Amino acid sequence: MRSVFEAATPVLACTLIACTTSSPPSAESSTNQAVKSMNRLAANRLAANRLAANRLAANRLAANSLTSTRLVALEETSQILETPAGRDVYSYIVSCALPEGVTIEATVPTAANTTGGEAYTCVDHVCTFAGGLGLASRWIDHRLDRRGQGWVSACLFSRVNANDTAEAISLRGRNEGLAISEDEAALYTVEEGAFYGNVFIDDPDPAVPPDWNACRGEGQASGEFGGLVLRDCTEENPAKPGFTYCGFKYAGDCGDYTPAFASPYACRSFDATQGTYGDCHDESGLGQWPSSKKYREVITTYVTAE
Numbered sequence: 001m002r003s004v005f006e007a008a009t010p011v012l013a014c015t016l017i018a019c020t021t022s023s024p025p026s027a028e029s030s031t032n033q034a035v036k037s038m039n040r041l042a043a044n045r046l047a048a049n050r051l052a053a054n055r056l057a058a059n060r061l062a063a064n065s066l067t068s069t070r071l072v073a074l075e076e077t078s079q080i081l082e083t084p085a086g087r088d089v090y091s092y093i094v095s096c097a098l099p100e101g102v103t104i105e106a107t108v109p110t111a112a113n114t115t116g117g118e119a120y121t122c123v124d125h126v127c128t129f130a131g132g133l134g135l136a137s138r139w140i141d142h143r144l145d146r147r148g149q150g151w152v153s154a155c156l157f158s159r160v161n162a163n164d165t166a167e168a169i170s171l172r173g174r175n176e177g178l179a180i181s182e183d184e185a186a187l188y189t190v191e192e193g194a195f196y197g198n199v200f201i202d203d204p205d206p207a208v209p210p211d212w213n214a215c216r217g218e219g220q221a222s223g224e225f226g227g228l229v230l231r232d233c234t235e236e237n238p239a240k241p242g243f244t245y246c247g248f249k250y251a252g253d254c255g256d257y258t259p260a261f262a263s264p265y266a267c268r269s270f271d272a273t274q275g276t277y278g279d280c281h282d283e284s285g286l287g288q289w290p291s292s293k294k295y296r297e298v299i300t301t302y303v304t305a306e
Contacts, residue, residue, distance in 0.1 A: 098131025150297025227303025
């Protein structure tokens with residue numbers, strides 16, 4: 001099945017085409033599942049500053065379906081598609097939101113013949129952005145709801161890397177768009193941490209930091225080894241207390257890894273079978289959190305031990 005949406009705008013002269021080859025799965029189940037992903041984008045990384053710089057455009061995107069003809073008339077849409085940094089962010093938005101087998105294509109005059117690694121390709125100014133995880137598949141023809149915003153945001157945050165490398169990570173969470181396998185669970189055993197927040201905010205002030213949060217997992221709390229060596233987004237930056245090396249707000253440890261000492265922790269629940277945290281807060285607090293903000297859409301990441 002092929003659906004075509006066309007419109008012209010003096011800003012971008014953009015044509016959006018959505019090609020669906022399968023029925024997208026529901027993204028709203030509370031089932032714990034997991035999927036192996038690569039946090040590659042452009043130069044093998046999703047840069048936090050690129051994500052932050054494009055958050056206003058992302059907010060405007062959320063107000064429409066991804067294939068809405070209204071999108072091509074928005075200045076923010078042209079901004080996110082006409083630069084390599086914006087296309088990098090858009091490609092991972094599509095990858096997180098839409099399932100495998102679904103693509104979004106856009107005619108972008110400034111793109112020429114370029115490639116964003118495996119994130120997107122542009123041929124004769126037509127850029128193709130592929131779905132992957134399907135965390136908010138309804139966005140293809142509906143506006144992105146609050147839960148969808150949370151899931152896509154958590155996915156984007158989990159795929160940011162402070163280093164110029166592409167590292168294999170296992171993403172796990174309570175969403176049907178994340179599919180588990182026994183082989184993956186056996187291979188990716190080191191708990192890095194959890195990510196949550198909402199990049200789809202409407203505050204245009206760049207001085208206001210994005211609503212992005214990370215807590216440290218048990219594996220990361222035990223030291224640097226295996227896949228953790230080149231993954232630093234759940235580690236607090238000593239030069240900037242309260243924030244990780246990637247600039248996320250540091251919420252402390254996700255759980256209490258030293259129960260004898262009753263350490264503060266950020267998340268209310270942990271599913272030991274699936275290895276997923278839930279109901280996480282933007283600060284740690286011995287299970288009380290009287291004034292902190294709670295997030296239900298949480299992605300827990302795992303890496304290999306070697």
